[in-house]
Amino acid sequence: MKKVAVIMGSDSDLPVVEKAINTLKEYGVPTEVHVYSAHRTPEEAAAFSKSARENGFGVIIAAAGMAAHLAGAIAANTTLPVIGIPCSSKVLEGMDALLSTVMMPPGIPVATVGVNTAKNAALLAIEILAVTDEELQKKLQADRDANRAKIVEKNKAIEAQFNS
Ligand code: RP5
16 A cells, blocks of 8 residues: 655644544554654755655645645645645634645645644545555445444434424
8 A cells, every 4th residue: 555644844733633643544554754844844845755656655644834835845846646734823823824735826736624624634645545445445435434324313313302
């Protein structure tokens, strides 16, 4: 199976990012985690990105806050799919990172999930790998079915409370 890279701009992003790491682990996806910054360690970020395909990666997840250029800087140096996680900051509460991550120029896409929505980034990476991996696809479907069953039960409880 191809590996997924989880890159964060700072170790201060870890409380958000670890939800992605945990989800990838739950699905048994080989995962590497690094701290590279578009601004503070641009050479390291570029070197990783340029060599990611030959190093066995299939998808890169990049999380950053504030002027969140990390996912875009990673995407600039690879044709692997890049998923951006905008992380919230105290001042602008993630709107800064959301717009910095999602508003990429034509030609260099970043698939951006919601602010701090790291689990969805992992699930999207897994869905990309599952295009050619039947076991992963089955596990994704089983989890969808289990979640659906939970919501059906919650609906029954709400309907019983308010509609009878
Ligand atoms: C961004 O600046 C990082 O991704 C982080 O979200 C934010 C603050 O970084 P630290 O000052 O906590 O290292 O580059």
